[in-house]
Amino acid sequence: MNQIEKTKTRLMGLEYAALAVVALLMAYALWWVFIGVPNERVMGPVQRIFYFHVGSAIACYCSVATVLAGSLAFLATRKRIFDVASEAAAEVGLVFATVVMLSGMIWARPIWNTWFHWEPRLLSFLCLWLVFLSLILLRRFGDQERTPAHCAVLGVVAAITVPIVVYSIQLLPQFAQLHPQVVGRRGLREDSFRWAFGITTFALICFQFFLVYVRARIGWVSIRVKMASNDAMV
Amino acid sequence: MLDVSNISYQYPTVPVLSSCSLSIGRAETCLLLGANGSGKSTLLGLVAGLKRPSTGCVKIDGKLSSHVRFGGHELMLYGQFTVEENLSLFVALYGLAPQSAVESLELWGLAAYRHRRVNDLSKGNRARVSLARAFLGSGSVILLDEPTAALDDAGTRILCGAVERERSNGSACLIATHDLARLLPIATRVIVLKDGAVLADSRADEVEGSAGIQRVVEQYRELNR
Amino acid sequence: MRRAVGQFLSVFLSMGALELRVRETLAVMLSLAIIIAVVVAFGVTTVFLDPAGREKLFPAAIWICFILNAAVSLGRSFEYETEHRLLDGLLLAGVAPASIFISKALVNFVVLSVAHLTGVVALGMLLGVSIAAQSTDFIIISVLVVLAYSALATLVAALTTGSRLRNALLPIILLPLVLPLFFCGVELTTQLALGESFSLGGAWGQMLIGLAVLYVGLGALLFESVVRE
Numbered sequence: 080m081n082q083i084e085k086t087k088t089r090l091m092g093l094e095y096a097a098l099a100v101v102a103l104l105m106a107y108a109l110w111w112v113f114i115g116v117p118n119e120r121v122m123g124p125v126q127r128i129f130y131f132h133v134g135s136a137i138a139c140y141c142s143v144a145t146v147l148a149g150s151l152a153f154l155a156t157r158k159r160i161f162d163v164a165s166e167a168a169a170e171v172g173l174v175f176a177t178v179v180m181l182s183g184m185i186w187a188r189p190i191w192n193t194w195f196h197w198e199p200r201l202l203s204f205l206c207l208w209l210v211f212l213s214l215i216l217l218r219r220f221g222d223q224e225r226t227p228a229h230c231a232v233l234g235v236v237a238a239i240t241v242p243i244v245v246y247s248i249q250l251l252p253q254f255a256q257l258h259p260q261v262v263g264r265r266g267l268r269e270d271s272f273r274w275a276f277g278i279t280t281f282a283l284i285c286f287q288f289f290l291v292y293v294r295a296r297i298g299w300v301s302i303r304v305k306m307a308s309n310d311a312m313v
Numbered sequence: 314m315l316d317v318s319n320i321s322y323q324y325p326t327v328p329v330l331s332s333c334s335l336s337i338g339r340a341e342t343c344l345l346l347g348a349n350g351s352g353k354s355t356l357l358g359l360v361a362g363l364k365r366p367s368t369g370c371v372k373i374d375g376k377l378s379s380h381v382r383f384g385g386h387e388l389m390l391y392g393q394f395t396v397e398e399n400l401s402l403f404v405a406l407y408g409l410a411p412q413s414a415v416e417s418l419e420l421w422g423l424a425a426y427r428h429r430r431v432n433d434l435s436k437g438n439r440a441r442v443s444l445a446r447a448f449l450g451s452g453s454v455i456l457l458d459e460p461t462a463a464l465d466d467a468g469t470r471i472l473c474g475a476v477e478r479e480r481s482n483g484s485a486c487l488i489a490t491h492d493l494a495r496l497l498p499i500a501t502r503v504i505v506l507k508d509g510a511v512l513a514d515s516r517a518d519e520v521e522g523s524a525g526i527q528r529v530v531e532q533y534r535e536l537n538r
Numbered sequence: 539m540r541r542a543v544g545q546f547l548s549v550f551l552s553m554g555a556l557e558l559r560v561r562e563t564l565a566v567m568l569s570l571a572i573i574i575a576v577v578v579a580f581g582v583t584t585v586f587l588d589p590a591g592r593e594k595l596f597p598a599a600i601w602i603c604f605i606l607n608a609a610v611s612l613g614r615s616f617e618y619e620t621e622h623r624l625l626d627g628l629l630l631a632g633v634a635p636a637s638i639f640i641s642k643a644l645v646n647f648v649v650l651s652v653a654h655l656t657g658v659v660a661l662g663m664l665l666g667v668s669i670a671a672q673s674t675d676f677i678i679i680s681v682l683v684v685l686a687y688s689a690l691a692t693l694v695a696a697l698t699t700g701s702r703l704r705n706a707l708l709p710i711i712l713l714p715l716v717l718p719l720f721f722c723g724v725e726l727t728t729q730l731a732l733g734e735s736f737s738l739g740g741a742w743g744q745m746l747i748g749l750a751v752l753y754v755g756l757g758a759l760l761f762e763s764v765v766r767e
Contacts, residue, residue: 154763157365209714220707222700224324225767229697232760233711236693239756240715243749247718250741251725305326363626364767380632389627391552393559393618405548406631408541431622446627 101282101289108282111275125189130276132182134283135175139207141287142172143241146214150234153227159302160295162227165234166218167294171287173211179204203245210237210244314339314485315360315454320369321509322355329355330509332369337454337485342476342499345489346533347506353489356506357385357456360487373454381454384447388439392432396423396442399431400449407450421445421471436463441471448475453484461492473499493530503529507536545633550641556618557645567611567653572660574603579664589666596667597727601683603657605720608650608687609712613705615646615695625765639692639761643754647688654684672730678738679730682746683723687716689753696764722746 112130119126149165152158183201184194195201214237218230315337322330330352337343347353358364360371361383370377390399400414418424421441426434431442440463447457455476461469476486476499490496497503503526505513513532515525557563578599582592619625619642628638658680662668669676691712698707725742729735737743 157367206714206717213711213714216707216710217697217701220701220703221697225700226325228763228767232763233694233697235760236690236756237715239752240718243718244714247721247745250745251721302326306323306328309327358767361630362766363629380630383630385626387623387626389623389630391556391618391624392621393556394552402548402552403627403631406545406628406633408544450631
């Protein structure tokens with residue numbers, strides 16, 4: 080067995096180990112969310128969606144950070160691997176932003192009696208969702224010869240703008256602040272709530288990075304395949 | 314004077330140049346030959362600094378970033394401006410005397426078209442304006458990408474004259490072309506590219522001078538057969 | 539240094555001359571400013587028949603007009619500079635990418651300002667609202683918003699120029715990113731319209747100044763990566 084194949088086998092082993100860890104974490108988190116914590120007093124069982132909702136939101140911000148880091152690294156080094164990573168983070172970010180929006184809507188329907196409310200944090204995530212979408216659209220429909228550099232530039236601009244968007248939305252007149260100010264204010268007084276929240280968030284962040292890794296690996300392999308087939312044609 | 318070392322470049326998924334190296338000295342006129350897609354234009358774009366290499370570097374007089382003169386497939390002009398306005402703009406950008414624009418117009422036989430918009434010119438005249446722009450400035454390395462493709466014989470004579478004049482001033486000229494018939498007479502060296510790497514170089518051969526050029530040209534013709 | 543300034547002026551004047559010659563962006567923007575103003579005014583007057591209601595909606599209406607108009611009309615911003623790859627020629631002549639960016643952003647700023655002014659006048663007339671009393675403050679706000687907007691839009695327009703979707707892609711990418719700018723414009727103008735004391739020292743004012751500086755800076759820094767392959 081040569082060196083490359085040895086490295087490949089070791090990498091495969093690491094990937095399976097990571098998959099196992101993420102799967103166990105998610106299962107543990109699921110157990111806590113559905114069995115470990117009692118029903119919330121006012122909202123009842125529907126409150127359990129909170130753990131996925133907020134956890135996904137935090138994972139989503141991790142995606143933004145990954146897009147920023149990948150884009151900056153690509154602009155500095157021009158290594159395709161960073162471009163692939165930021166592409167993966169943008170796609171996974173879009174998925175998590177969708178989860179946040181949908182879980183928020185499912186939660187809002189029984190509690191606020193509305194699917195979507197004109198409310199700062201909902202609005203922020205709608206914007207974040209649109210920003211991820213624009214990153215993907217530019218990659219798909221942009222100038223094909225310059226896609227990596229262009230996407231990196233937009234990645235930097237978008238990632239810097241996201242916190243400003245979130246901040247500016249919170250500055251808006253708070254006529255419609257329905258969102259519970261949970262952590263650090265009054266909610267989550269029960270220890271089991273806090274533990275479930277912590278473990279779910281941690282699991283979702285790990286899951287997010289694992290998905291980014293898998294998507295990046297697919298992106299990398301597909302580039303190699305395209306290059307090999309272009310080579311073969313020559 | 315011009316040193317390209319181990320340069321590689323790839324479009325998102327298409328490798329174009331792989332570890333290509335060459336160096337060109339003072340007062341050389343070097344023809345760059347090669348089939349379509351062999352990497353000629355990409356190499357010139359990299360030397361001009363319009364593209365960034367994935368590996369390797371380009372040095373001119375030992376320095377990494379230095380301005381070269383470049384006439385490519387594209388005009389690099391405002392299509393909506395007249396010939397004179399375009400040349401005046403570049404004369405101003407290069408910090409030359411305003412008179413240079415008029416001189417350049419006359420040199421390239423464009424005086425009659427000076428007030429025409431570039432987009433209204435014929436293909437041949439557009440090529441002349443583009444070359445007139447390329448020869449402005451003071452970079453000691455001149456890169457031309459298929460300069461004779463749209464030129465008539467009179468235009469080619471003007472071009473050859475301009476290249477010879479620059480060579481006598483010590484400039485190095487690298488010309489990517491398929492037009493051996495019209496450009497071989499002014500060449501002092503010939504390089505053939507194949508699949509993004511140097512296949513043959515008249516100076517690297519044991520036989521130097523015109524015999525070397527002859528041999529490399531034969532090799533190139535053999536490739537095309 | 540003197541050469542760089544000279545180059546910047548040459549590039550800026552040539553881009554300005556081009557805009558004056560083809561008048562495409564200007565024509566599209568002015569027509570759109572009036573058309574959008576008519577549509578918005580129609581919508582507003584149908585819903586709010588009383589003048590007080592219209593006055594309240596006026597600040598939002600002018601910035602909606604501006605944002606939409608600018609996002610649609612700047613899609614062809616780099617059309618003529620990329621037609622024959624003029625930008626490569628400028629880079630070869632030693633012009634700094636930041637100079638090219640600032641020249642184009644300034645030209646867009648001038649064009650957008652004219653369009654914005656047209657939109658404000660048209661909407662004011664159609665809705666019967668006037669902010670002439672606070673015109674100085676309004677001009678300060680407008681200059682800052684339009685400046686920040688032109689910088690960001692110029693950078694994004696450069697990204698979408700080579701796209702197959704072109705004009706359609708610019709609004710899709712730009713609109714989510716300009717929301718903070720939009721909020722700044724609406725909030726500050728509302729303060730003016732309500733006769734509240736206005737200062738750039740407040741949260742919105744500071745954010746507006748910060749955004750203008752940020753977008754001009756980001757554009758100047760990142761433009762090289764856009765134009766050099």
